[in-house]
């Protein structure tokens with residue numbers, strides 16, 4: 001049976017013209033048992049379309065791990081190193097993950113209490129909520145009426161020592177049905193996005209770059225981000241913006257000498273733009289929460305200086321400035337019309353290009369609403385490629 005592609009069901013909020021290449025449902029193959037030739041096709045489709053949906057899948061943790069690993073055969077460890085590299089329970093990721101004992105690269109995530117699940121006698125899961133992460137929160141009364149927020153826009157990545165995974169696979173096993181919610185941005189714009197309960201929201205990193213004005217494209221193509229050592233520990237006492245797109249600058253980050261032991265060689269400095277290995281497109285891939293410094297290269301010889309930002313280059317260490325610049329470049333791409341909120345059904349498998357999209361958990365469940373997903377990503381065998389010399393020439 002040939003592979004068949006179907007457009008993803010876009011919500012009325014989405015600007016369809018911005019999703020022409022983004023996201024496809026794949027029919028006609030079993031993602032748990034792909035032939036070598038089928039995998040090659042799927043791999044290429046993923047890099048072209050950023051997110052692939054397979055419906056009604058039967059997928060064991062072993063099959064999910066094998067599928068994820070096929071995108072990067074020499075990778076071994078879970079993308080966050082099974083929390084060991086975090087070195088401490090202080091990490092803000094710690095409570096969200098439960099490892100499947102048989103296949104430790106696959107994590108059980110969700111909400112409520114799950115019994116006798118893949119070797120776990122009992123797992124107490126908690127859907128992450130903005131109420132414990134954002135500086136401000138939706139009032140309990142508004143929350144009861146269905147208002148919510150994006151939890152945290154991110155790339156799945158340790159951002160320290162390990163390389164950002166190429167792909168993440170998310171498989172929905174138990175998906176509670178409930179009333180749709182309204183995701184509020186609460187940033188003074190009035191933006192809101194109606195969302196299915198417990199959606200995973202995706203935006204395209206390619207679109208994030210494409211819609212920038214020329215002076216910000218020039219800045220993006222010349223800039224690298226230095227992430228904090230152990231970023232999830234570093235930010236553990238800090239609070240996020242109401243859009244979930246980065247951290248408020250309140251001086252609450254730990255100082256570097258309060259962190260678990262770290263070494264300079266393991267600190268990650270990554271380009272703002274990551275080059276798609278199949279299409280060559282540039283994707284704006286920054287995890288705004290972990291960013292600590294920006295290193296801007298000077299304009300190349302012959303580039304137009306008029307209107308250019310940091311024409312002679314810069315090493316920006318002021319955290320507030322770093323965050324403001326990133327927010328200015330990233331916020332346009334999370335506008336309601338540019339978000340794909342996936343409406344989960346049981347046995348949905350979503351495979352996404354973790355080096356080409358940003359995503360966020362959304363919404364809130366009652367404690368008794370059980371949700372169980374399997375998630376897998378693997379710390380990559382290489383660092384993402386940045387813009388080529390021709391890209392810099394073109395956009396700087």
Ligand SMILES: [Fe+2]
Nearest residue numbers: 154155156359
């Ligand atoms: Fe994630």
